[in-house]
Amino acid sequence: MARLARLERAFEAVTALEAERRSEYLRELEARDPELANELSELLDAHDQPDERLIPRSGRRGMIWDEIEEDCAVLPAGTEVGDFRLLAKLGEGGMATVYRAVRKTDEFHQEVAVKVLRSTLESEAGRSRFARERRIVAAFDHPNIARLIDGGMTPGGRPYFALELVDGQPIDRYADEERLTVEERVKLVIEVGRALHYAHQNLVIHRDLKPSNVYVDRSGRVRLLDFGIAKELGSEDSFTLATLAGGGSPMTPVYASPEQIFGEALTTASDQYQLGLLLFELLTGRRHHLLDGDDPASILRRIEESPTTRPSRVLENDAGAEVAHSRRATSRELVHQVRGDLDWIVLKALARDPDRRYPTVSALVEDLERYLLNEPLTARPPSVVYRVRKWVGRNRAQSVLGVLLLLVILGSLWAARDQRLRAARVSQFSQRVERETEQIERILRDASLQPLHDTSRERRIVAERMARIEAEAERGGPALRPAADYGVGRGQLALGNHERAAALLEAAWEGGFRGEGIRWALGIVYGELYRKELAEARAIRDAGLRRERVEIAERKYRDPALAQLRSIAPEIEERAEQPAALIAFHEGRLGEALEIIDRVRSNFPWTRWAVAVEAEILTERAHQLYLTGELEQAGLDLERAGQALASGLEIGRSDADLYLKECQRFDVLMQVTVWPDRTSLQPLIANAEEVCGRAALIRPDWVEPVLSLASVYLAAWDSGRFWQGEGRTITVPMRAAVERALMVGPERTEVHHRLGISEYFEGFTRVLAGEGPGEHFDRATTAFEHAITLDPNYPFNYNGLALVASTLSGWQMRHGIDPTQIILRGRAQAVRAVELVPGWHNARTNLARNYIREGHWSSLAGSDPAPAYQRALEAVRAVLEVNPTFAGGLRLVGQAVYGLGAERVDSGLDPSDLAGEALENYRLALVERPFDGVSWIGVAGARLLAMWAQPEQPLAPHDLAQAREAVGLADQAFEVSVHVETIRLEIELLELKRAPRTEVKALADRIERALTETAALDLNAALVECSLAAGYRVVAAAALEVGSDPSPALRRGLEHAELSLAINPLMWSTAIERVALRLLAAAHQVPERASLLERLRADAREVLHRRPQSGALIDPLLEAAGALEQGTLDPSGLGERLRRYSGPFPFRR
Amino acid sequence: MTREQGLEITQLLQAWQGGDRAAFDQLVPLVYQDLRRVAKAQLRRDRAGWTLDTTGLVNEAYMRLVGGGGVEWNDRGHFLAVAARAMRQVVIEYARRRVASKRGGGVRPGTLDERVIGIDSHAEWLISLNQALERLTAYRERLARVVECRFFAGLSNSETAEALGTSERTVKRDWTFARSWLQKELGA
Structure with missing residues (x-):
């Protein structure tokens, strides 16, 4: 390679020299290195005479192949093609070369034209068009169309066919050379028109009529040539959608009809237009489309911007003597001949809108004939003067009556024309x-x-x-x-x-x-609407209702979508797959749809519809997998959907729709994933916020992304990970999203529903935090009610109202307010939701929850809660029949059964079987939702109830451990929970209650510490205060039992009891604990014993009055009081008895 | 190849810009595939006959890549260099096929629908050109690159300079030498 380096250096040196000094340099070089000098000299020759093939041509840079092709395509003279021997090249068509040739065996040297397909690389289209031309011409038998003689294949393997050779010249040149008059020219056009009409009758459109394709032979006969881009009517090769992808039909731009330029479907009207162009050119000697180049855009502009110029006007402006001379007229005569009828015919033939042209070529021909006969034209506007002039011209002797008759006829002509004009206007529009x-x-x-x-x-x-x-x-x-x-x-x-x-x-x-x-x-x-419905149906967890919704969507949208998609078969590869993919998708063949999309995406990696549809299909399939429990697979699909969207967004960086789909994907992802804790959810929420934010940035006036974000928050909330303490990390941004949605508008029930939900969440958070709900529940109610006026059939609103009622009634009863009204109102809403969508699990569970609230209230108010709990069980079992593993339903069964059990134990009956049943249901719920804190509380509660039921038996350490474990798991789900704290305390307490005397002191110390800790939480809940009172009662009793001072515990116990009753005066369990505390005080404080016993009995009477079934709890206390009074029970004995006294079960909401 | 071909190309372009020479060789087949498909589509569309507007093809491929804006001008230059190499492969592939079909014959006469490919002396010329280019590459790669850009992709001097990250003057000098040398080689 060193050699090449030297050559290059030498070359650079020598080309830098002036020409005359080069030979000198070469000579010097030759002396040193003859071989190099030789090479250099060759190089210089090449430099001075560059091979054209290697030089990119300016203007059409890079079109190397057309040069290469053109040369090689020409077959040399003498080449034998079938029976013919080629003589010379005649001309060049779009895809073929035409040769003059003779039949090899023909003595008379009858010449023919042989048209040979130029090699076309791989162009199927070119070859099939060539075959089509041959087929078309073979079918013709018309004096004005050249006949097919033969056809076959060249030795090189190119198809060819032989035609009659037209010995003549193009029509325009012929007309000028022969100096044809205007009338003679019109006659030629008539002849062309007849040939064209014949083709049309044979269902062929020529599509490329222009002077160079119309010859006049030596005998003066017109011959229509080159059906190379002709089209058989009804065959599929031009298609409006093609223009969308930049396709279009072949044409010669300067002789193209407007519909060809616009790539519209072509009819015979296009040929008629081109015949008009031919007429124009033959009359004026000028092309109609005056163009700088053959750039379709400029033709388009011209047609759009300038109306067709009348031929006479063209002649007035620039008809030189030469044009007039070649028409055997003076300039003035020529203008006069053309003005009027011929102007009108040309204008009509060259109408932009096909419907405003002559309906057929023969109609144009007829008008030209009328012109020759001086008859009124159809093209002419029906001015009376014109008609009369024409008529008078022909029938000078007609009567006035005739004129009148004519006027009547003209009237009807006018009406017909009006109709025609209207049709034309519509089509043009x-x-x-x-x-x-x-x-x-x-x-x-x-x-x-x-x-x-x-x-x-x-x-x-x-x-x-x-x-x-x-x-x-x-x-x-x-x-x-x-x-x-x-x-x-x-x-x-x-x-x-x-x-x-x-x-x-x-x-x-x-x-x-x-x-x-x-x-x-x-x-x-x-299809879009169908998929939207599917996405909404996805949010419905109940299978029956979801199916119902999907079926409606299928009838309403999917089936018509399929019908329309099937009726079209686009020719464009990239688009052809779209209906196929959508049809498969809509018919539920998701795998097949994905295969099609994969194919499209590997061939057209940047096709965004494919990306969008792929993401949708995968999200849909993920949802289906989620329903059948294949969570892992669902997760994989969602991941793939995410990848598809990401690649789509690489290109469509401002495609709001893709961002929305991504946001919706997050929504589904939230639902299908089991979230162990809050932190695992947070990145997902942040991503959803980012993505929805982008969609909103692209389309600030679009409510969908904001709404979708609100749904993501809703799903996050639904996970239950944010209820405690961190609730506001969800409620605040959710509220912001909803407000944005309200601002963007339009008024939609979904928006107001989310507003109601966000208010509800806020109220719920406050209630959980021990604050009052404030105005949030009122605002939530207002929002849901407004949403209902917007769409009374959107069931979620009723459900929302039921939710509000449920939480509000709970809060009310915890504060001693009678919630009956709210409960009944909530029930009415839940019932409406159930009526609206009978299969909807949420509506039914809300109804069940409502009954459970009623049960709680009955229990608190002292009436029998069992009927309400039974109705709750009925409602929730209807749901479980459809979906036996529905966690929310199982949990509700547990709650109702637990409530029944608590009631039973407080009535002195054995709740063991109920405790077992509640436990079983909670555990089943936990199989579905392992992190559900409420269910874990339920498990702990049910275990506590089971132990509570057997006061005579010692506690099994195993049972205690399990109960403690459940409390621990429940505790993980919540920041601080009244129920967790209560049950935790009660379990410890139960140990002390059942302990042998030897362990009492140590245990009592431990319990006291636990009580102090719980009190320090300051939960401000009647239930906890009740347990604290109970705790100090047991501690005080233990002190009395072992002979230490019970006073501090007694004082604290009474304080907590008063606090509990101040929060909820209806808390009769606290009242019972207070009776127990007073009894202990009476035992300890001998001087006040009598008055204390009196108050104690009054309290007991009140409790029994409010809740007659409390005898089982009160009687042991009254009996002990009697024994104390009579001296049959010493304080220590009373202490032991009251330490072992179970007391009311810690269950009052 | 279902996922993110576009992203892949962008990343490779960046890697190449960052000095990773292997990235160029990975890029070519990706762009080649696209070019070839567009070329076929153009031929099938058959609007202007059977000619291939190579400059148009390269630009079209580029537009498809960037999706209409946003990518640095710098990237366009780098892409053009890749596209030029890919274009060379497309052209040579066609030429080889034509030569092969000429030798293989096997065309049944008389049927119009038969797939036929004409005799083309230029196909052989193109193949020789390709071989000469290989020799040029071995000597100095940039020379071959200039030929790819100027001849195969139809880029102008300034575009070629942009594509190869060099000056227009260098391109002119390289092109003059490479063209003359190739002509000498092919003439021999």
Whole structure:
């Protein structure tokens, strides 16, 4: 390689020299290194005479292949092709070369034209078009169309066919050289028109009519040539959607019809237009489309901006003598000949809107014939003067009566014309709408590709464009309505307003608007709505209700979506897969849909619809897996969905829809994952906030992402990880999200529902923290009620009201307020929710919860709670029949049974079986939701109840350990819980109650410390204060028993009892503990014994009055009091008895 | 290849920019695949006949990559260099196939629908060019790169300079030498 380096250096040196000094340099080099000098000289030759192939051409840089192709495609003269020998190249078509040739065996040297396909690399389209041309020409038999002679394959393997050779010249050149008059030229056009009409009758559109394709032979006969891009009517090769992807049909731009330029479906009207162009050019000697280049955009502009110029005007402006001369006229004569009828014919033939042209080529031909015969034209506006002039021209002797008759006829002609005009206007408008819609879609697509930004501006521009369509339709009357609805509907679809889009598109469809575009749009929009419904159905945990909702969605949206998608078969690869994928998705073949998407994404990695649909499918499948309990698999799908979205967002950095899908994915992820603690949830919430924030940034006026974020908070709350202490880390941002949603609008029941929920959460948090609910529950109620007025069928609102009632009534009864009214109100709402959606588990569990509240209240108020608990069990069992493992339901069964058990033990009956049943249900609930603190409290409570039931038996250490373990687990779920603290205390207390005398002192000391600690928590709850009173009662009793001073414990016990009753005067269990405390005081303080016993008996009477079944609890105390009074029981004995006294079960809400 | 081809390319581009030369070789096949598909689509579309607008292809591939903006101008240059190499592969692949079909024959006469590929003397020329380029690469890689950019991708001098991260003057000098040398080699 050192050699090359030297060569390069030498080359650089020598090219830097002036030409004359180069040879000198070379000579010097030759002396030192002849070989190098030789190479250098070759190099210089190459430099001076560069190979054209290696030089990128300016202007068309990089088009290396077209050069390469052109050369090689030409077959040399003498090449034998089938029966023919090529003589010379005649011309070049879009994909074929035409040669002059002779039949090898033909003595008369009959010449033919042989058309050979130029090699086309791999172009299937080119080859099939070539075959089609041959097929078309073979079917023709018309004097003005060259006939097919033969066809086959060249030795090189290229297809060819032989045609009659037209010995002549292009029509324009012929007309000028022969100096044809205007009339003669018109006659030629008539002949072309007849050939064209013949083709049309054979269901072929030429599509490429232009002077160079129309020859006139030596005998003066017109020959229509080159059906190379002709199309058989009804065959599928042009398709409006193709233009969306930049396809389009082949054409010669300067002779293209507007619909060709716009890539619209072509009809015979396009050929008619091109015949008009030919007429224009033959009359004026000038092309109609004056263009700088063959850039379709410039043609488009021209057609849009300038109306067709009348040929006579063109001639007035620039008809030189030469143009007139070649038409055997003076300039003035020429203008005069063309002005009027020919102007009108050309204007009509060149109408932008196909419907305003001649209906057929033969109609144009007929008008040209009328012109030659001086008859009135169909193209001419029916001015009376014109008609009469024409008529008089032909029938100078007609009577006045005739004139009158003519006027009548003219009247009806006018009406017919009016109708025609209207139809034309509609069609023209439709086309404009179609184009406008495409632009709208492009603007929005581009906007979503830009870096993260607020797209309001782009959306505003789009809205303005849609408003323009609307305004035009408004002015134009009802006939334009369907097209406008279609255009605006598609715009709304692109904007992501699916409901509005659906309504408009349906209206357009109803109005008779048809086409691939609307089918496509309807298919997409119904699919979107269907999937939206699915996403909402996903939030419903109850299987029956969910199925119901899904079935409605299938009928309403999925089936019509499938019907529309199936009716179209787009030709564009990238798009063709979309309906296939959507159809599979909608039919529930998720795996198949994913396969299609995978294929699309590997071929078109940046196709965003595929990304979006993939994410949706995976999220949907994850949900299905979640329902069947395959949580791990569901998690994997959600992860994959996340990856798909991430790759989509790499490109669509301002695609709000993708961000929303990501946010929704987080929502599902929250639901399917079991969260051990709060910290594991926090990053997820932060991500959801980030993603929804981006969506909101892109579309600040869009409520969906904000609503979705609110749902994420709701799911986070539902996990139960935030109820204690940290509740506000959820309620505050959730509240902010809801307020934002309210600001963005529009008024939607979902928004007000979330508002109600956020108020409820706030109130709930306050209640848990021992504060009053404040106004939050009132505000929540107002919000839910407003939401109901917005949509009375949105069941979640009733449920919300029931929730509020449940929590509020609980708070009321804990504070001694009669909650009956609230309970009944809540029940009514829960019942409405159940009526609305009978299968909905949440509604039924809320109803059950409501009955349980009633049970608690009955228990507190001293009436029999059993009937309420039984009804609760009925309600919740209806849910468990459908879904036997539903944790929330199992837990409620546990609560109801536990309530029954507590009532039974306080009535002196054995609750063991109920304790066992409650325990079993809580444990089943925990199988489903292992971290549910409420269930763990239930387990501890049920174990406590079981031990409580056997006061005569010593405590089994094993039972105690299990109860303590349950309390420990419950404690982990909550920051501080009244119930946890109560039960923890009561378990310790039970140990002291059952202890042998030898252990009493040590245990009492321990209990006292525990009591101090619990009191220090200052929970301000009647239940805890009651347990504290009970605790000091046992400690005081123990002191009395062992002979130490019970006074401090007695004092504290009474303080806590008073506190408990101050919080909740209805707490009769506290009243009973107070009786016990007073009894101990009476034993200790001999001087006040009588008065204390008196008060004690009065209290006992009151308790019995309020709760007659309290005898089992009160009687032992009264009996001991009697024994003390009579001296049959000493203080120590009383102490032991009251230490062992179980007391009321710690269960009063 | 279901996931994030675009991301992969971006990352590789960055790695390459950061001096990781292996990244270039990993990039080429990724871009090649895309170019080839676009080329086929362009041929199938058959609007302007059968010609391949290589500059257009390269630009189209680039637009597809960046999705319409945001990527540093710097990245575009680097991408062009990769695309030029990929373009060379596309072109050579076609040329090889044409030569192979010419040798293999096997075209049944008389059927119009038969897949046929014409004789093309340039295909052989292109293959020789490719081989000469290999020799040039062995000498000084940049020369071959310049040829890829100028000839195969149809980039201008300034675009080539941008793609290769060098000056326009250097590109001009390299191109003059490389072109003359290749011509000499191919003429021999």
